[in-house]
Amino acid sequence: MFLKITAKRQLTLPTRVLEALGVMPGVRIDLEEISEGFVLRARHIDRTRLAPLRGKLRRGKGTFYLDAFRNKPHDRTLRD
Secondary structure, X not given: OOOOOOOOOOOOOOHHHHHHHOOOXXXXXXXXXEOOEEEEEEOOOOHHHHHHHOOOOOXXXXXXXXXXXXXXXXXXXXXX
Protein backbone atom coordinates (compact mmCIF):
# COMPACT_ATOMS: atom_id res chain seq x y z
CA MET A 1 0.00 0.00 0.00
CA PHE A 2 1.43 3.37 -0.98
CA LEU A 3 0.46 6.68 0.64
CA LYS A 4 1.09 10.16 -0.69
CA ILE A 5 2.64 12.80 1.56
CA THR A 6 1.33 16.34 0.97
CA ALA A 7 3.42 19.51 0.84
CA LYS A 8 2.50 20.04 4.52
CA ARG A 9 3.87 16.55 5.31
CA GLN A 10 0.41 15.17 5.99
CA LEU A 11 -1.01 11.89 4.80
CA THR A 12 -4.43 10.33 4.56
CA LEU A 13 -4.86 6.77 5.73
CA PRO A 14 -7.32 4.63 3.79
CA THR A 15 -10.68 3.95 5.40
CA ARG A 16 -9.90 0.25 5.60
CA VAL A 17 -6.79 0.96 7.71
CA LEU A 18 -8.64 3.30 10.07
CA GLU A 19 -11.45 0.79 10.49
CA ALA A 20 -8.91 -1.96 11.26
CA LEU A 21 -7.37 0.28 13.93
CA GLY A 22 -10.84 1.06 15.28
CA VAL A 23 -10.29 4.81 15.20
CA MET A 24 -12.75 7.64 14.66
CA PRO A 25 -12.13 11.37 14.14
CA GLY A 26 -10.38 12.86 17.17
CA VAL A 27 -8.77 9.60 18.34
CA ARG A 28 -5.02 9.77 18.85
CA ILE A 29 -2.71 7.26 17.24
CA ASP A 30 0.66 6.19 18.65
CA LEU A 31 3.49 5.85 16.15
CA GLU A 32 6.15 3.68 17.74
CA GLU A 33 9.57 3.08 16.25
CA ILE A 34 10.75 -0.51 16.47
CA SER A 35 13.81 -2.24 15.03
CA GLU A 36 11.87 -3.39 11.94
CA GLY A 37 10.33 0.04 11.22
CA PHE A 38 7.27 1.75 12.68
CA VAL A 39 4.03 0.52 14.26
CA LEU A 40 0.71 2.42 14.40
CA ARG A 41 -1.52 1.80 17.40
CA ALA A 42 -4.80 3.44 18.24
CA ARG A 43 -4.69 4.99 21.68
CA HIS A 44 -7.78 3.84 23.53
CA ILE A 45 -8.09 5.19 27.03
CA ASP A 46 -9.63 2.90 29.62
CA ARG A 47 -11.71 5.47 31.50
CA THR A 48 -11.62 3.38 34.69
CA ARG A 49 -7.87 4.08 34.89
CA LEU A 50 -8.58 7.82 35.13
CA ALA A 51 -9.78 7.42 38.71
CA PRO A 52 -6.59 8.99 40.17
CA LEU A 53 -7.52 12.25 38.40
CA ARG A 54 -11.07 12.37 39.74
CA GLY A 55 -11.59 15.55 41.72
CA LYS A 56 -8.36 17.18 40.55
CA LEU A 57 -9.78 18.87 37.47
CA ARG A 58 -12.54 21.22 38.55
CA ARG A 59 -13.38 24.34 36.66
CA GLY A 60 -12.52 27.39 38.74
CA LYS A 61 -11.14 25.33 41.64
CA GLY A 62 -7.40 25.75 41.95
CA THR A 63 -4.74 25.14 39.35
CA PHE A 64 -3.72 21.98 37.59
CA TYR A 65 -0.10 22.00 36.42
CA LEU A 66 0.15 19.92 33.26
CA ASP A 67 3.97 19.92 33.21
CA ALA A 68 4.11 18.64 36.78
CA PHE A 69 1.59 15.91 35.88
CA ARG A 70 3.64 14.90 32.83
CA ASN A 71 6.83 14.62 34.91
CA LYS A 72 5.27 12.22 37.42
CA PRO A 73 5.37 8.46 36.71
CA HIS A 74 1.87 7.68 35.46
CA ASP A 75 0.58 4.79 33.41
CA ARG A 76 1.06 5.48 29.66
CA THR A 77 -2.71 5.42 29.10
CA LEU A 78 -3.04 8.59 31.22
CA ARG A 79 -0.44 10.52 29.22
CA ASP A 80 -1.21 12.60 26.15
